[in-house]
Amino acid sequence: MGEVKGGLSMHSIIDAFQFIGDNPHLMLTKTLEHLALSGAAIGVALVIAIPLGVTLGHLHRGSFLAINVSNIGRALPSLAVISIGIGTLGIGFINVMVALIILAVPPMLTNAYVAVDGVDPDAVEAARAAGMSPAQVLRKVEIPLAVSLMFAGIRTGAVYVVATATLAAIAGGGGLGDVIVNQASYGTPGVIAGALAVTALAFLVEGMFAVIQRLLTPKALRHQKGAAELFTPLIEGT
Amino acid sequence: MLGSLALPIAQGGGPVIPTFQRGSDCVRENRQFCWDWFSSHWSSTFQPRLIEHIELTAMAVGIGFVIAFATALVAHRWNWAVNPATAVFALLYTIPSLAFFQLMVPFTGLTRLSAEIALVSYTLLILFRNILTGLREVPPDALEAAQAMGLTPRQTLWRVELPLAMPAIMAGIRIATVTTISLTTVAAFIGVGGLGEPIFNAIQTGFKTQFIVAGVLAVLLALAADALLVVLQRVLSPWAKSRAA
Numbered sequence: 001m002g003e004v005k006g007g008l009s010m011h012s013i014i015d016a017f018q019f020i021g022d023n024p025h026l027m028l029t030k031t032l033e034h035l036a037l038s039g040a041a042i043g044v045a046l047v048i049a050i051p052l053g054v055t056l057g058h059l060h061r062g063s064f065l066a067i068n069v070s071n072i073g074r075a076l077p078s079l080a081v082i083s084i085g086i087g088t089l090g091i092g093f094i095n096v097m098v099a100l101i102i103l104a105v106p107p108m109l110t111n112a113y114v115a116v117d118g119v120d121p122d123a124v125e126a127a128r129a130a131g132m133s134p135a136q137v138l139r140k141v142e143i144p145l146a147v148s149l150m151f152a153g154i155r156t157g158a159v160y161v162v163a164t165a166t167l168a169a170i171a172g173g174g175g176l177g178d179v180i181v182n183q184a185s186y187g188t189p190g191v192i193a194g195a196l197a198v199t200a201l202a203f204l205v206e207g208m209f210a211v212i213q214r215l216l217t218p219k220a221l222r223h224q225k226g227a228a229e230l231f232t233p234l235i236e237g238t
Numbered sequence: 239m240l241g242s243l244a245l246p247i248a249q250g251g252g253p254v255i256p257t258f259q260r261g262s263d264c265v266r267e268n269r270q271f272c273w274d275w276f277s278s279h280w281s282s283t284f285q286p287r288l289i290e291h292i293e294l295t296a297m298a299v300g301i302g303f304v305i306a307f308a309t310a311l312v313a314h315r316w317n318w319a320v321n322p323a324t325a326v327f328a329l330l331y332t333i334p335s336l337a338f339f340q341l342m343v344p345f346t347g348l349t350r351l352s353a354e355i356a357l358v359s360y361t362l363l364i365l366f367r368n369i370l371t372g373l374r375e376v377p378p379d380a381l382e383a384a385q386a387m388g389l390t391p392r393q394t395l396w397r398v399e400l401p402l403a404m405p406a407i408m409a410g411i412r413i414a415t416v417t418t419i420s421l422t423t424v425a426a427f428i429g430v431g432g433l434g435e436p437i438f439n440a441i442q443t444g445f446k447t448q449f450i451v452a453g454v455l456a457v458l459l460a461l462a463a464d465a466l467l468v469v470l471q472r473v474l475s476p477w478a479k480s481r482a483a
Contacts, residue, residue, distance in 0.1 A: 074413065075464040077420035080456035083437045087449030088270070166334045167424065170441060180337045181427075188344065195337035202332070 016192035023186075023193075026179065031197055034175035037093065038165045038205070041100035042158050049105045049157075050150070053112025057119075057146070058138050066113035073106020078164045082171050096165070096173035103164060104157040111153020115146035144218045151213035155206055162202040166194075176201070265447070272447045283436060283448075288455060290431035295418045295463075298354055302361030302414060309362075310369035311395075320370070327363035335360070335424045343428055353425040360421055361414040368410025372403030401475075408471035415467060419460045433459070 020027050056062040081102055085095040119142045127141040143150075169177025179186055179194035186193075214222065264272040306327075313319040333341075335356065342352035376399045384394045400407075426434025433456045440448035 071464065072461065075416040075419075075460040077416075077423050077456045077460050079420070079423040079434060079437060080453040080460075083440070083449045083453035084457070086440075087446045087453065091444070163334060166336055169336075170438070177334075177336060180334065180340070183340055188341070191337050191340050195334045195341075198334045198337075199332050 012188055012192055015189035016196060019186070019189035019193040020197075027193065027197060030174070030176045030179050030194075031201065034162070034165055034168075034177075034198070034201060037097060037168055037173055037175050038100070038158075038162045038201075041097050041104060041161050041165070042205075044097070045101045045104035045108055045157060045161070046154065048101070049108035050112050050154075053109040053150075053153075054116050054138070054143065054146075057113045057116025058134075058142060060117055063113070063117070066110055066117075070106040070110035073103065073110075076103060078103055079167055079170070082167055086171050091172040093173050096168040096171050099171075100161050100164060100168075104161045107153045107156040107160070109153075111156075112146070112150050115149035115153075116142050118149070119145045144216075144221075147213060147217045148221075151209060151216075155209045155213075158205050158209055159202050162205050163198065166198050265445075268444065268446055270446060271450060275447050276451055284433075284451060284455060287431055287433050287435055287452075288459065291419070291422055291433045291456070291459060294350070294353060294357065294422045294425065294430065294432050295415065298357035298418045298422070299361055299411065299415050301354070302358045302418075303365055303411065305358070306362050306365035306410075307369055310366050310373065313366075313370055314373045323366060324363070327366055330359040331363040333359075335421050336427060339425055339428045348429045350430050352428055353422075353430040357418055357421055357425065361418060364414045364417065365410045368406050368413070369403065372406030372410075373399055375406065376402045404475040405471065408467065408474060412464060412467040412471065415463050416460050419456065419463060423456050 053066060056066050078099070082096060082099040085099040089095040089098060116138075123141055123145060124137055127137045132140065165173070165175050166177040166180060168175045169181045176194045176198050179190050180198075183191050262272065262274050265275050309319075309323050313323055333356075338356040338359070339353060342355050346352040346355065380398055380402060381394065384398045389397065422432050423434035423437065426432050426438050429435075433452050436448050436452035440446075440452065
């Protein structure tokens with residue numbers, strides 16, 4: 001079997017940091033690839049999911065679609081989606097991006113729908129009584145009140161994308177998965193270094209959306225505790 | 239030692255020359271989907287992998303449930319245990335799966351044990367949180383009634399709290415199961431079989447039909463398991479109204 005180097009000891013964590021120090025160019029390139037892939041997928045998923053979820057929520061329509069899409073989405077195995085993507089679209093960046101979009105849309109869409117749909121009807125009523133048009137009600141009342149729940153979905157989806165983009169390496173999509181997969185070239189320190197980088201990136205993206213959420217939340221609501229926790233599995237069985 | 243597993247495609251992503259040996263025109267030309275190949279390879283290539291996939295998943299969720307359940311009971315009784323347990327489970331949950339599977343190999347080899355250790359680890363956070371939340375959300379009235387009827391704490395737990403926590407527990411099992419089905423696909427990277435194996439093999443050959451069949455089977459398995467657990471959830475907690483959202 002050849003030599004088996006290292007396991008999970010403090011020593012190997014130090015080796016991993018050493019690996020990052022010794023290979024700054026590799027780590028930077030792969031991190032940027034990872035960010036480009038995740039960023040593109042998150043961006044497209046946002047453009048699809050948020051307007052659709054907000055519109056359906058505003059109209060209080062399509063609850064069946066909006067709710068069930070997340071149940072089905074949660075069940076989709078990521079590698080299987082990527083595999084179907086390779087089979088139909090071929091190997092490379094685009095196929096992985098499409099797969100990541102498919103995985104990111106459900107939590108974003110469902111949360112956007114539930115957030116807007118669930119805005120206090122009294123608040124909407126009051127806004128209408130004050131003479132606001134439907135567009136104004138949406139922009140000035142419904143969306144601001146829905147921000148925290150909406151962002152819970154965005155953050156879940158974004159973290160999922162960053163973590164799953166690791167699998168892109170298998171499908172020729174590049175990213176930090178390339179370092180993790182190539183134990184043959186980079187050894188155990190490389191695997192751990194790649195894993196640490198992915199985890200750090202996930203926290204970073206999560207933190208970034210948390211900041212955006214805070215900026216978008218109306219001042220009066222900011223003291224409230226943020227609705228989203230990083231890895232909150234959905235408790236409700238819906 | 240993982241040299242044989244290193245994927246050539248990971249580097250360049252260029253086209254792979256198909257080596258599907260002899261076959262129909264469809265197979266040799268690697269067309270979009272070859273039914274003839276699928277039907278002749280179902281019993282040799284896919285059915286055994288599907289069964290392996292179900293075995294790996296069931297074992298992981300089963301073991302994970304036992305650990306999470308015991309930990310949740312402890313945390314329910316002694317509140318100080320909640321944070322350390324959550325921290326450990328959350329830490330395990332954040333390890334990227336491709337790395338986790340590989341990192342187990344130096345300890346336990348290219349074995350099912352390696353895969354199961356990682357798979358079980360990923361179920362713990364989901365199951366622990368759901369079981370604990372279920373137990374905590376039992377209405378105080380129900381607990382008071384149990385006490386008034388003279389039930390011991392143990393009886394209260396088994397006859398009142400756990401039945402009332404059942405919807406949340408089942409929801410946790412459901413999420414843990416579909417998550418594990420997904421991660422088991424990745425586990426094939428360390429050669430433990432399951433539906434990921436034909437996917438990784440297809441990466442070596444570029445054979446489209448194999449990608450699609452393996453992917454679709456894994457998706458169908460996940461959706462079927464999800465649906466089955468919804469039904470089970472209703473059966474086990476008939477009083478809980480199924481409400482949307």
